[in-house]
Amino acid sequence: MTEKKEDKFIQWVLFATGISSILIIILIIAFIFSEGLPAIFSIGLFNFIFGMIWNPDIGLYGVFPMIIGTLLTTFLALLMAIPLSLCCSIFLAEIAPPNMRKLLKPTIQGLAGIPSVIYGFFGLVIIVPFIRIHFGGSGFSVISASLILTIMILPTIISISEDALRSIPFEYSEASLALGATQWQTIKNVIVPAAVPGIITAIILGMGRAIGETMAVIMVTGNVVQIPGSIFEPVRTLTSNIALEMGYATGLHYSALFSTGIILLTVIVILLLLANYVNYKTKVSIGGGYL
Amino acid sequence: MPYRIEVENLNVYFGESHILKDINIKINTNMVTSLIGPSGCGKSTFIRTLNRMNDTIPTFKKDGTVLLDGKDIYDPNVDVVDLRKKVGMVFQKPNPFPKSIFDNVAYGLRIHGLNDNDVIANKVEESLKAAALWDEVEDKLEMSAMGLSGGQQQRLCIARTIAVEPEVILMDEPCSALDPISTTKIEDLIHKLKHDYTIIIVTHNMQQATRVSKYTAFFLHGEIVESGLTDKLFMEPKDKRTEDYITGRFG
Numbered sequence: 001m002t003e004k005k006e007d008k009f010i011q012w013v014l015f016a017t018g019i020s021s022i023l024i025i026i027l028i029i030a031f032i033f034s035e036g037l038p039a040i041f042s043i044g045l046f047n048f049i050f051g052m053i054w055n056p057d058i059g060l061y062g063v064f065p066m067i068i069g070t071l072l073t074t075f076l077a078l079l080m081a082i083p084l085s086l087c088c089s090i091f092l093a094e095i096a097p098p099n100m101r102k103l104l105k106p107t108i109q110g111l112a113g114i115p116s117v118i119y120g121f122f123g124l125v126i127i128v129p130f131i132r133i134h135f136g137g138s139g140f141s142v143i144s145a146s147l148i149l150t151i152m153i154l155p156t157i158i159s160i161s162e163d164a165l166r167s168i169p170f171e172y173s174e175a176s177l178a179l180g181a182t183q184w185q186t187i188k189n190v191i192v193p194a195a196v197p198g199i200i201t202a203i204i205l206g207m208g209r210a211i212g213e214t215m216a217v218i219m220v221t222g223n224v225v226q227i228p229g230s231i232f233e234p235v236r237t238l239t240s241n242i243a244l245e246m247g248y249a250t251g252l253h254y255s256a257l258f259s260t261g262i263i264l265l266t267v268i269v270i271l272l273l274l275a276n277y278v279n280y281k282t283k284v285s286i287g288g289g290y291l
Numbered sequence: 292m293p294y295r296i297e298v299e300n301l302n303v304y305f306g307e308s309h310i311l312k313d314i315n316i317k318i319n320t321n322m323v324t325s326l327i328g329p330s331g332c333g334k335s336t337f338i339r340t341l342n343r344m345n346d347t348i349p350t351f352k353k354d355g356t357v358l359l360d361g362k363d364i365y366d367p368n369v370d371v372v373d374l375r376k377k378v379g380m381v382f383q384k385p386n387p388f389p390k391s392i393f394d395n396v397a398y399g400l401r402i403h404g405l406n407d408n409d410v411i412a413n414k415v416e417e418s419l420k421a422a423a424l425w426d427e428v429e430d431k432l433e434m435s436a437m438g439l440s441g442g443q444q445q446r447l448c449i450a451r452t453i454a455v456e457p458e459v460i461l462m463d464e465p466c467s468a469l470d471p472i473s474t475t476k477i478e479d480l481i482h483k484l485k486h487d488y489t490i491i492i493v494t495h496n497m498q499q500a501t502r503v504s505k506y507t508a509f510f511l512h513g514e515i516v517e518s519g520l521t522d523k524l525f526m527e528p529k530d531k532r533t534e535d536y537i538t539g540r541f542g
């Protein structure tokens with residue numbers, strides 16, 4: 001009887017903690033919407049999203065260049081990070097000798113623990129001058145931010161993809177080798193395709209980190225509100241906009257920053273849905289055992 | 292009748308443990324040979340020596356010779372890829388790839404450089420027919436192989452093996468994960484395949500050995516205790532240990 005009570009009690013505690021984390025997320029979203037929606041109504045949804053000029057002094061609030069800035073830095077970072085991390089995770093999971101793997105994996109995971117402001121410093125001192133000297137301009141640019149973001153999301157994508165690759169049963173490799181396939185043919189045609197859903201999950205998480213990153217990006221993008229003519233020109237992202245101006249904003253300007261948060265959340269949700277859809281499609285095409 | 296495989300004084304070690312001791316056996320061409328014996332007696336290790344699958348285990352060591360058609364398969368000049376193409380293998384647990392039925396069979400053809408889609412399609416059909424699976428899957432070749440039953444998956448694995456046209460098919464307890472009806476189907480298939488392939492089958496099931504094989508070898512503690520015609524080995528075993536095993540006194 002007491003054991004049954006204990007079970008009930010533990011169930012209740014787990015339920016309460018589980019629910020509370022969901023509640024917190026809902027509260028945050030509700031709070032941002034309640035603070036930000038009024039500004040969107042008074043500025044006008046279309047003017048806000050597609051407005052090209054952000055100048056609070058004269059009451060112009062258009063975030064379109066920042067949406068572009070966010071998408072551009074994120075996708076450029078993914079473009080560089082995906083091939084790099086895929087190769088690295090294949091090496092770790094399939095080729096590296098056990099001892100090397102034991103050394104490399106924690107090192108790579110350790111990269112995820114470095115504070116973003118440190119990455120920002122690195123970008124400011126190394127990457128920005130490098131771009132300035134070799135490609136002209138101020139060096140504060142889309143490409144600088146993307147390079148920093150690439151480094152920052154590598155550990156996430158590598159370690160999750162590596163887990164996905166290692167979770168593929170050895171029976172598949174064995175079957176492939178027994179048919180006379182080489183190790184590389186086996187990796188390319190059997191192991192990687194079977195791990196695609198896990199790899200996509202890894203990319204989604206990496207993308208989430210890239211979109212949300214604020215501090216390192218502020219330090220290297222130059223933060224000019226414009227649609228950049230090239231990847232060597234400065235840009236401002238949605239997250240930077242909020243962090244840069246929150247300290248002194250008042251009135252409509254203050255609310256408009258919350259509205260920027262709404263746009264950011266919306267962009268993230270749309271990208272997540274897209275990625276999940278792709279993931280679902282590949283799972284279906286791989287078939288039965290994986291659904 | 293020439294022998295397809297001749298094994299002379301084979302010893303296999305995994306690190307310090309001596310798994311196979313002084314194995315001598317000759318395998319007849321286009322016949323079925325069963326390997327029987329209790330768990331851990333080295334049967335699986337033995338057949339995995341024949342297609343060099345043990346090479347994937349870092350601590351594997353061997354001495355002695357294994358001849359396939361008179362040529363040493365452990366000769367440094369031998370290409371493992373070619374060897375495994377000639378010596379196919381079906382595993383204990385059905386292990387189709389998480390791909391479509393068609394792609395499972397086409398896989399081996401493609402990795403060996405076949406590109407012509409019509410030729411591939413023909414070979415896939417031929418192999419599935421040879422594996423007695425065609426009638427059940429011909430209208431769902433694009434379906435994932437993971438959706439097939441265990442017995443169908445195992446026949447698909449056999450089709451996949453046949454597709455690359457091996458000379459020898461090694462079967463490592465191919466029916467141990469299957470129900471009796473699927474087992475019967477696989478055994479019927481073995482009877483059909485033995486005309487074209489040299490088959491070596493590891494089995495725990497002595498009835499299965501008598502049903503499918505012409506020759507049988509009895510393994511115990513890493514040695515071959517007795518080998519010969521299946522009927523003889525079961526009816527008049529020469530060794531006391533063989534008699535004890537086949538009459539169910541141990542194992």
